[in-house]
Amino acid sequence: MNSGSRKAPTHSSVEAQRRLAYFDERRDEIVSTIRELVAIESPSDNKAAVDELAEAIAHKFSRLGGEVHFHSAKDFGSHLQVNFGGKSAKPVLLLGHYDTVYPLGTLATMPCRAVHNRLTGPGVLDMKSGIALMLHALAALQAWHSKEQTGGLPRPVTVLLVSDEEVGSHSSRAITESLAKKAAAVLVLEPSFGRRGAAKTARKGVGEYLVKVTGKASHAGLDFQKGVNAILELARQIEKISTFTDLKKGLTVNVGIVSGGSRTNVVPAEAAAQVDVRIARIKDAAGIDQKMHSLRPFNRKCKIAITGGINRPPMERTAGVAALYGQAAAIARELGWKLGEAAVGGGSDGNFTAGLGIPTLDGLGGVGDGAHATHEHILISELPRRAALIAGLIEAV
Secondary structure (H helix, E strand, C coil): CCHHHCCCCCCCHHHHHHHHHHHHHCHHHHHHHHHHHHHCCCECCCHHHHHHHHHHHHHHHHHCCCEEEEECCCCCCCEEEEEECCCCCCCEEEEEECCECCCCCHHHCCCCCEECCEEECCCHHHHHHHHHHHHHHHHHHHHHHHHCCCCCCCCCEEEEEECCHHHCCCCCHHHHHHHHHCCCEEEECCCCECCCCEEEEEECEEEEEEEEEECECEECCCCHHHCECHHHHHHHHHHHHHCCCEHHHCEEEEEEEEEECCCCCEECCEEEEEEEEEECCHHHHHHHHHHHHCCCCCCCCCEEEEEEEEEECCECCCHHHHHHHHHHHHHHHHHCCCCCEEEECCCCCHHHHHHCCCCEEECCCCCEECCCCCCCEEEHHHHHHHHHHHHHHHHHC
16 A cells, blocks of 8 residues: 555644543553553463463453454464454554463562553563553543544454464464455554664564484494584584675574584584574575575585474565554654654564555554563553554554
């Protein structure tokens, strides 16, 4: 969709400030919602825990009148879809996840606390604050449009919250892509970028590869020459793999985990490396995949097996993405602040929707720092204008 086909913000600066004041008056309510979500720990690998949080969130959306539907997953928590009706139009898809990287029990050492302007806790930034912002933005739109006697929301909205984003989105990708194809645009409530809360208009694609080398074991003292050292072969492969990085193209190849051998007095028969690949452009995917799968042993007595591939396409800054960001920036100006944009190396489910050509804007969630780290936090003062921005975008798309 080009920029000429997008509507400009429909509310005046005075109205925008009224809306900002509305959320500022309800800031403590937003914080309370975030606290409730953080209090229910939800590591990706614990289905029962994630399902408990999904039920709690579903109840909150149901109270707003949303039609709740769970997509069951065998090895992960259920994925939550909520449909809201509205005036005749394509829905906007609000996208996010409720799984976190933290194991059960993390709250004991990383409690959810409000200290000055910071709210801390596991998953508070990535991305339980984003879920709370969804809830409060939708509630506000319902209140505002009920007063205008239009009833309900100004447009159809679909919410999709998945349970496996932090571990690759393997069970939810098809659902995400199916709903995105029906949407006018996708708003991703992942954390914003940096202390100024920039939106994310580009993300790198992600690939994962496993390189396994098989040699021949032997006694390192008695039969050294009869062995074929798999670790030595892997070391040579790692040197070659490292040459695939091309910073000018935004392509990086990182050997992150290496394993091999059994004892120091045994010539190792097996070794393996796990490789992370990031691409900025979809046109580079086939090239790096071919290079990885074309690796051949330096020592012909060794065997090499390569598995894996690119599992998330890059989110490129297309015309549709740029136009959606332009709308967001205009709404932010009405609210009295400048919304920046950023290109980042990490992936999200927004990569999938952008890869389909659906206008997608990421990084609309909480503002803070420390995602996946012990100092994870959000800035409480930023919550009202993030909520106002999201509400404005839902109307304007």
